[in-house]
Amino acid sequence: MKVTKFVESAFPLTSAPLIQCITNEVTCESVANALLYVGAKPIMADDPREFKSFLNVSDGLLLNLGHISPTREQNIILAAEYAHEIDVPIVVDLVGAAASPLRIEITKRLLKNQPTVVKGNISEMRSLCELGSEARGVDVNVSEQTLESLKELQNGMIKLTDKYPEIVFFATGEKDLVCQNGTCFLLSNGVAELDCFTGTGDIVGALCCALLGEGLSPVKASVTAITYFNLAGEVAKLKTKGLANFRQGTLNQLSLLFEDSKWLEKAKGEVFK
Numbered sequence: 001m002k003v004t005k006f007v008e009s010a011f012p013l014t015s016a017p018l019i020q021c022i023t024n025e026v027t028c029e030s031v032a033n034a035l036l037y038v039g040a041k042p043i044m045a046d047d048p049r050e051f052k053s054f055l056n057v058s059d060g061l062l063l064n065l066g067h068i069s070p071t072r073e074q075n076i077i078l079a080a081e082y083a084h085e086i087d088v089p090i091v092v093d094l095v096g097a098a099a100s101p102l103r104i105e106i107t108k109r110l111l112k113n114q115p116t117v118v119k120g121n122i123s124e125m126r127s128l129c130e131l132g133s134e135a136r137g138v139d140v141n142v143s144e145q146t147l148e149s150l151k152e153l154q155n156g157m158i159k160l161t162d163k164y165p166e167i168v169f170f171a172t173g174e175k176d177l178v179c180q181n182g183t184c185f186l187l188s189n190g191v192a193e194l195d196c197f198t199g200t201g202d203i204v205g206a207l208c209c210a211l212l213g214e215g216l217s218p219v220k221a222s223v224t225a226i227t228y229f230n231l232a233g234e235v236a237k238l239k240t241k242g243l244a245n246f247r248q249g250t251l252n253q254l255s256l257l258f259e260d261s262k263w264l265e266k267a268k269g270e271v272f273k
Contacts (some may be wrong), residue, residue, distance in 0.1 A: 001098070002106065002269075002270055003185055003187060003223060003227070003267055003268070003269030003270055004029050004265070004267050005138065006185065006219055006220050006223040006224070007220070007223055007224050007228075008211075008216055008220050008224050008266045009258070009263075009264055010020070010022070010211055010214055010216060010224060011038045011039065011228065011257070011258040012039035012255075012258055013038055013039035013040050013210060013211075013213075013214045014214070015059075015213070015214055015215070016039060016040065016041050017040050017041065017059035017060060017210050017213025017214050018040075018041045018042075018043060018057060018058045018059050018060075018198065018213070019035055019040055019041065019042055019043070019058065019059065019060045019061075019062055019206065019209050019210055019213060020043050020045065020054050020055055020058040020061045020062070020079070020083075020088075021035075021043065021044050021061075021062045021064070021206065021209075022046045022061075022062070022063050022064065022072075022075060022076055022079055023041055023044065023062060023063075023064035023066065023093075023202060023206075024064050024066025024067045024095060024199075025067050026066065026067070026198060026199070027064075027066070027198060027199030027202040028044055029201075030199040030202070030203060031044075031062075031064075031199065031202050031206045032044055033251065034203045034206055034207065035206050035207075035210055035256040036256055037251065037255040038207060038210060038255070038258075039182050039210075040206075040210035040213065040214075041263060042206075043058065046072070046075055046137055047075075048074075048075050048078050048079070050147065051075075051078060051079050051082055051184060052082060055079070055082055055083055055086060055088055057085065058088055058213075059088070059089070059212075059213030059214075059252055060088060060089045060090075060091065060209040060212050061080070061083040061089070061090045061091070062091050062093070062205055062206055062207070062209045063076050063079065063080060063090065063092045063093065063110065063115075063190055064095055064202055065092075065093060065094055065095045065097065065103045065106060065107070065151050066080050066093070066095035066096060066202065068096075068100075068102065068103060068126060073106055075209050076110070077106075077109060077110070078104065080092075080110050080113040080115065080243040081113055081230050083113070084113040084114055084115075087134060088110050089116040089117075089209065089212035089213065089218075090110075090113065090114075090115035090116050090117075091116060091117045091118075091119065091205050091206075091209040091212070092107060092110050092115045092117070092118045092119070093120065093201065093205040094107055094119065094120030094124040094125070094127075094128060095117055095120070095124070095201060095202070096124070097120055097124040097127050097128060097203065098120075098121070098123035098124045098126065098127045098133040098141075099133075099136055104127055104128060107128060107247070110191045111164060111167070114164070114166055114167065115167060115210055116166075116167065116168065116212055116218050116219075117167065117168045117169075117170065117205075117209075117212070117218055117221070117222055118168070118169050118170075119164070119168055119169070119170045119171070119172070119201070119204070119205055119208065119222070120171060120172070120201070121139075121140045121171060121172050121173055121201060122141075122144050122145060122149075122150075122153060122171045122172065122177075123141050123144050123172035124141070124171070125153060125156075125157065125169065125170075125171035126144060126149075126153055126156070126171075126178075126263060128146065128160070128169075129153065129156030129159065129160060131152060131153065131156050131185055131228070139195070140172075140173045140195075144173075145174045150175065150186070150272075153171060153177060154177060154179070154184050154272055157169050157171070157177060157179040157184065158179060158182050158184065160179070160247055161179050161180055161181055161182060162182065163224065164179075165181055167180070167218075168180045168189035168218040168219055168221075168222050170222045170226065172201055172204060172226065174190070174192075175187060175188055176188075176190075176226050176230075176269075177272065178219065178222045178223055178226070179237055180218065180219050183271065184271070184272040185223060185229070185269055185270065185271060186269055186270060186271075186272035187223065187226055187227060187267075187268065187269035187273060188268035188269050189226075189227055189230035189231055189234060189266070189267065189268050189269070190230035190233055190234065191230075191233050191234055191237045193233065193237055193243065193246050194230070194233045194250070195230075196243050196246075197243060197246070197247040197250075198227045200229070200233075203229060204226055204229050205225075207224075207225035207228065207229060207254075208221050208225035208226075209221075209267065211224055211225055212265050223269070227269070228254075228257065228263075229250075229256060231253075231263060231267070232250050232251075232252045232253035233246075233253075234248030234266075235249075235253050235256075235271055236252070236253050237249075237266070238248040
């Protein structure tokens with residue numbers, strides 16, 4: 001089964017979904033603009049006194065663990081509980097979880113609220129699957145991206161989907177894994193330069209949340225978000241020189257790539273067996 005069946009031509013988003021983001025301050029501006037570039041609307045409020053007001057009119061909730069404090073942890077849990085109560089889609093991003101047992105424990109608490117999608121890089125997802133990781137900080141360990149390691153991760157993610165069948169889990173890296181209900185897709189778009197500027201994973205999580213707010217299924221939202229962003233990077237690499245220009249070019253392509261009616265045909269991936 002080819003992955004193109006799960007990539008939707010949803011951008012630009014027609015319903016202008018409002019996405020409530022409790023995210024990393026380092027990438028907050030990039031995430032907000034990325035949402036605007038594809039037709040969504042961001043709100044970056046993280047004061048719990050406002051959660052009900054904003055979530056009652058929001059189409060999705062993005063929870064990013066990139067900057068944790070006792071107060072931020074409490075706020076993330078509160079937001080997840082209320083979003084689950086009123087059936088707002090939730091995307092959880094495991095930033096830094098490969099190096100921090102605390103973030104794994106927070107994620108396990110969040111899983112009790114049945115988020116729609118849980119994402120991280122390959123090393124972060126290995127940690128959630130209790131496979132161990134040699135990663136430092138928020139980067140993927142190179143040794144954990146071999147085919148053998150990906151097969152090991154696939155088995156771990158399938159066990160997660162057995163326990164949480166309603167949740168889509170996905171891991172990003174040189175190749176990306178998307179799993180639900182025992183089925184995993186291996187996606188192959190992207191360029192190495194996407195590892196060289198901060199916030200790429202945060203943006204993918206935001207795009208996924210926006211697609212959920214637009215009404216896509218969790219699997220299609222995940223596959224489409226990853227593929228679209230990676231293709232934006234592929235185009236930017238061809239048109240720019242230097243990492244600063246590449247970063248700007250990738251972000252710029254978020255608002256341009258959908259103008260190419262054939263962008264979906266460039267999606268690479270298939271069921272991982």
